[in-house]
Amino acid sequence: MKRPTIADVARRAGVSKGAVSYALNGQPGVSAATRQRILDIAAEMGFSPSSAARALSGASAEAVGLALCRPARTLGIEPFFMELISGVEAELAARSYALTLQVVTDPAAEIAVYRRWWGERRVDGVLVCDLRTDDRRVPVLEELGLPAVVIGGPAGTGRLASVWSDDAAALVETVEYLVALGHRRIARVGGLPDLLHTEIRTEAFDRACRRLGLADAVTVPSDYTGEEGARATRRLLSSAARPTAVIYDNDVMAIAGLSVAQEMGLAVPADLSIVAWDDSPLCQLVHPPLTALSRDIPAYGAHAARQLLAVIGGADPAGLQDETAHLTPRGSTAPPRSG
Numbered sequence: 001m002k003r004p005t006i007a008d009v010a011r012r013a014g015v016s017k018g019a020v021s022y023a024l025n026g027q028p029g030v031s032a033a034t035r036q037r038i039l040d041i042a043a044e045m046g047f048s049p050s051s052a053a054r055a056l057s058g059a060s061a062e063a064v065g066l067a068l069c070r071p072a073r074t075l076g077i078e079p080f081f082m083e084l085i086s087g088v089e090a091e092l093a094a095r096s097y098a099l100t101l102q103v104v105t106d107p108a109a110e111i112a113v114y115r116r117w118w119g120e121r122r123v124d125g126v127l128v129c130d131l132r133t134d135d136r137r138v139p140v141l142e143e144l145g146l147p148a149v150v151i152g153g154p155a156g157t158g159r160l161a162s163v164w165s166d167d168a169a170a171l172v173e174t175v176e177y178l179v180a181l182g183h184r185r186i187a188r189v190g191g192l193p194d195l196l197h198t199e200i201r202t203e204a205f206d207r208a209c210r211r212l213g214l215a216d217a218v219t220v221p222s223d224y225t226g227e228e229g230a231r232a233t234r235r236l237l238s239s240a241a242r243p244t245a246v247i248y249d250n251d252v253m254a255i256a257g258l259s260v261a262q263e264m265g266l267a268v269p270a271d272l273s274i275v276a277w278d279d280s281p282l283c284q285l286v287h288p289p290l291t292a293l294s295r296d297i298p299a300y301g302a303h304a305a306r307q308l309l310a311v312i313g314g315a316d317p318a319g320l321q322d323e324t325a326h327l328t329p330r331g332s333t334a335p336p337r338s339g
Helices: 006-013 017-024 032-045 051-057 079-094 107-119 137-144 167-181 196-211 226-237 251-263 297-312
Strands: 063-068 098-103 125-128 148-151 161-164 186-189 218-220 245-248 273-277 291-294 319-321 326-328
Touching: 006 017, 006 032, 017 032, 063 079, 063 107, 063 297, 079 098, 079 251, 079 297, 107 137, 125 137, 125 297, 148 297, 161 297, 167 186, 167 196, 167 245, 167 273, 167 326, 186 196, 186 226, 196 218, 218 226, 226 245, 226 251, 245 251, 251 273
Parallel strands: 063 098, 063 125, 125 148, 148 161, 161 319, 186 218, 186 245, 245 273, 273 291
Antiparallel strands: 291 326
16 A cells, blocks of 8 residues: 555645644644644554654654664673663653664764764654763764763763663672672673773772782673673683682673583582673573572663653753662572682
């Protein structure tokens, strides 16, 4: 079937194309009763104004954008983003907003997407993930005047609104817990090193380990995938000063690390304790179930979406500190084997 046009709606309603345009764009020029009749007919026919028409009229796109600079294959296996998006979608759907998602190859491509979306009025605002140190996206978004909420911070967000969680406090709690169990050789498999939250976690880990006198503490960078998490784990477990506990920056790498430990004949948790970041259902489907840093990720996404809709509606940008991840001990952590 041919997509209905503004002329089709006008013919069906018995009015001019101009009257239809006024009604659809919320402009004066038609009575309330005529406006409602036109809107009802347009909805019945499945008519939607084109993005070009929206750009010309200045009407709202009723959509927000999320551009992710990650390999597309990782999105299907990393539960964090799926849970985050589920929370965003739930909040947007309640306000009849759509989510436009695009995967990009690098920050320059992401900036180009923002310029195109805003120039064509495809979105009313954007959610920004994976904040980097001296992030080029922040000044560009400020210059464009594109409403935005950064999921991350609190530093490095410029004048943009943000929603963030205290990763440093969560990591310190984890290190202190492992030390209380008796661990003295603790390692961490981190995420992408150029991300700001990775840097925050690394600095917090290093400070906590120095304060507690852990001379052998080390962080190995990775990329959140199971393959790289497994490689990093083999490297750590093959070293002369093999750690007795490892903290992973996501659950996918932690599960890969558990597999590597078992492959190398190490018992978890007797020979190696494992802690995962982001407590997805995967953490309880393996044996032993993984101790994890837990938080309500769908709620985190919903809070970010709610903040963005407020900014789109004219609210002043602000920072919102969300729930700090808390430690949920399970079967993958225990005191280290003596001797």
